[in-house]
Amino acid sequence: MAVHIEGQTVRGAKVIGSDRRYEGVRLVKCTLSACSLAQFDDPEFSLVVRDSSMQGCRVDRCSVQGVFFDGVTIDGLAAKQLHRLYGCVFRRVVLRGKIGPIMAMGPHTGLAGREHYIAGMIEKYRDIEWALDISEAVFSDADFYYVPGHLIRRDPETQVLLSREKVKNVPREDFPLYAGIWASRFDETPFDTLVGVAPKASSNFSNYMSDIEWLRSRNLVE
Template sequence: MTDAIEGSSFERLRQYGSGRVFSDLDLRRVKFTSSVLAQHDDPSFGLVVRDSILQNCSFSACTMAGVRLENVTVDGAKLSKSSISGCVFRNVTLRGKIGQFIFAGPVRSLGAEMFAAFSDGMADFYRDVDWALDIRDAVFADATIRAVPGELVRRDENRHFLLRRADRDTVLSLPDAPDLAKAYFRDFDLTPFDSMVAVASQGSKTFEKQLAELQWLRERSLAG
């Protein structure tokens, strides 16, 4: 049975710890403020959100960390001062107008041993994933997708560019490489994966500049 919630607001909602599954959610125009969905001690990602849709929801000062998302659609979202760290994705679709999305690696404050365990757990998870994210119909205000294997992202090749770690040193050594291109390749120091997708954010005022700088890489066979 689907749990439908429309037009509600939640403040300081806290869900900590693994071993929980949230499924069959239909959230429409729901507002979350200063809320947390996170776990920091289970690199097998037993905190799960699946089979759900979020439409035109907003998140202010929210945190999501160590979560596995499967068969989830986000159709329009507003984010402000929110973070997504060390999460994994299977068949997650982002579409419509999306705010600032940063998919980062494991939380940096984890101890070295647990940080390595989460990094390994992310790599293990993606070994049997057919596709992780579909961003073809998303219009981002800003987006950084550094902690998802680039090959597993369904993308619009006119706006989304596949980068590979193997080209990192080449790009960083080029004196005429655009600043944005270099910034993306430096991000390989922050991800366990050997590829990522760079996004020219269509909803940004600097979209044309972003697009030109990423196309510079493609013209030199340094982006796919």
């Protein structure tokens, strides 16, 4: 059953556990505060959000772990703090409009059986044609190092594809600041490609772009 919620503030809601599916959820101009959507016991990712959307919403101190997002569109998302997505898998997920600081990272380091979750993520992505579309997103800060870069649809001018093979022989001390951070992510991610994002809404956007030009001049990115 489709659910449409508009203009509401939701505080402290917690959805915890695997083998749950939420479809057709539409959130419009809502605020989610101290909410949790997580599962800690299924590396096959049976906590699923499918064919759903958020438009003009805000998140504050929310926790997300181990979710499979499938066919989800986020059109504008404000965040007071960095919004961390721990160990999530994405298929046909679109981020567009103004998006606050966001990071798709690995499963939480304190998670029991963390290596099984990482293996589950790798397996899930084998059958995914594309994971994320961030080509129309205006980020204040963004890092998607736990999503295979070649599965991300991107703006080639400000969002570049790095590969482990190309950067592995470049001494880390040679990289400028942001490029060095992107290259260092290969120490953490199991994937061989990732996307480096120059966030258009960042006050340091020009510095990010300078680093991208440095990478391009050395044929280190696509």
